[in-house]
Amino acid sequence: MKLGAQKEKWEESMWMSWLLVFVPIAVALEFFASHQYLLIFVASSLAILPLAGWMGHATEQLADRMGEGVGGLLNATFGNAAELIIAFVALHAGLHQVVEASIIGSVVGNMLLVLGAAMLAGGIRYPEQRFNPLGARSQATMLMLAAVALILPAAFQEAEGATAAMVHRLSVSFCVVLLLIYALYLMFSLVTHPGQFRSSATTENDAPAQHEGNAPQPLWRSLTILAAATAGTAWISEIMVGSIEPMVHQFGFSGVFVGAFVVAILGNAAEHATAITAALNNRLDLSFSISLGSSVQVALFVAPVLILASHFVGQAPMDLAFRPDLVLIVVMSGLVTAQVAGDGRSDWFKGVQLLVVYFAMALTFFFLPA
Template identity: 35%
Template sequence: MSPNSETSPLLGNNDSRPECWSRRILRAIKADGEPSWTESFKFFLFGSWANVLLLFIPLSILSHNLHWDAALRFVFSFVAIIPLAKLLGEATDQLSIKLGQTLSGLLNASFGNAVEIIIGTAALLNGELRIVQTSMLGSILSNILLVLGCSFLAGGFYHSEGSFNLTGAQASASLMTLSCITLVIPAAYASTTLSGIPEFPCDIPDDKGGCPSPGLLIISRGTAVLLLFVYCAYLVFQLYTHPQFFRQSSTGEDEEETSGHMNMMAATLSLLLVTVITAFCAEYLVASIEETAQRYHIPKAFIGVILLPIVGNAAEHVTSVWMAIKDKYELTISICVGSSIQISALVIPLLVILGWIVGQPLTLHFENFETILLFVSVLLVSLLIMDGKTNYMEGLMLTILYLVIALACECKRHPSLCRNVVD
């Protein structure tokens, strides 16, 4: 018998061992029938024309490290986050297809607002507490007014009337209303009680130069813990006990559209990589806000309420409008209202608790003007979806309210500009 034979007693099965281990490794990183790594990353990187904007990532890094003008650093980082937000959503969707309904729900809860979490965390660690508050408020308003309004408006051009599961929509709207009320209470406490007045001076001041009162901190941190508990209960309600209220009827066309384009390992690696890159771009973006706002006289509130949410909601905006055009309003409601619930009941409480840990006095006390804006917006959305039907007129009303809020934010921060227009 030849010494090079596979059955050689000296060599054993040397030729078969590499095949055995290679097969095990391949099965671990790509299951049978899944797209290859080449196909996965080809779809991920070249599946959309929006990915051309990824060229702004190296520009963002260069502008930050070479200390270019603040406006250039802000614009480059701002534009770079837009395709990153879309890629985060794409990777999450591809993983959701493989993981099933329960785990995909948890995954979407964790990464559905990853951009907002990253921007909020970066601003919090840099002490930009007002940017944290305004960006979170702006994300909520953008989702329930701009994104939902454009979705109803676009869907109304293709369907005279759209319908969705009324019970599930009411459950989501009720939780959104509860979250809104929990943001009203700290503002009422700070405005009507002497113990709610901020303390001066302060070791770690907020943007106004003072510390929130102990009572305001206790209310905010205690409410944050309770909101996290309510959000966990909402996940159980949505995924386990009453999933029929949120389920979209599936067809063969839907199943074909939701077929996976990436294998699980490629989607997981892409999700982690994009999250890290987004964190760096968000850090560069937040670091340039202060200088940009001062040099070019752009109010921070306008940046937080209007500009930053456009970045975080770019991918959701396109997906929501597309689902409404295809008459899938359950998915539209889930994307818009569900994302607002995640921000108000998950992201904001987490940031309050994180601020508690790192010593930043972040509270749930928004300015009275901002609290009123949130309250009337949630009220209008609740009124419009309570009948389980929608049309283009309802979408127009939501969009108009968002434009009025944008105009009010600009005039509030630039009264001289509005005075000159009147004169």
């Protein structure tokens, strides 16, 4: 990559930095005009955009040093921090339906919305993009495993003689298994078989290609920017989500729609921006690692942690027996994503297909009775 191209890439991710002025505006509105829900929502939404841009730039710098798989994992982890904070606040308030819907919405949104938007954006700039199908298929398989872990407790709950205590015990057991599987998945992808998750654009010695004039910034600077942007995103996301519910309830939306398709989208704003930026820079492996990796992390790590934490935080414990309609959309999303991820190539029309499935689901839940 030439020096001019590197400068252009920096400018692409940093051009919205002037919107950081909306960070203090959103905080001031939250403290001094807490009933102005629409203004708080608009200000906090604009404030999140530059924070997501900084997070995306720092993640790409880390990916240059550590590879696409590790870079995507880091972004998924930092990107899910906001969701985890918001979910703990909702747990403490006993809002189990919001937590449940936001978990499912995050899994489905990353699979369909984030990946679809990235494939569409990259496909508009490049006629065809290539990615590593081995890593994508492995992540899609993990998502189907998560779907099975959701189906079984929901089916068990409907069995004759099943009690709430039995469902809770089964859920706790499943949570422990899911956390163990996630730990083994990290070992597989980062330690024993990292080659399966390596970018398809590699050099002959299988190391990530280093481009002329593309000297990554110091590691400490990338980590500092990523940590600061994550903390800011988590804070502003909490302000923004707090304004969404009273605002949208004025229009009679259902709580499931708000949790699964409003809270989840805004909570994943950082991943959306980073995955799309990576695809525009022809780094579709990083887009896959961010979108599918985030879905895997939410399904196999964030959800079990929240279920276990609910036994100590809040008014009553949660379980994995989620609503059947929410479980259904996870299964459908996993099947569609597995089909798209199978051949190692991408174009803009594949992105459109994923987005159509996502918006069809969103419309269905939008018209659910409140």
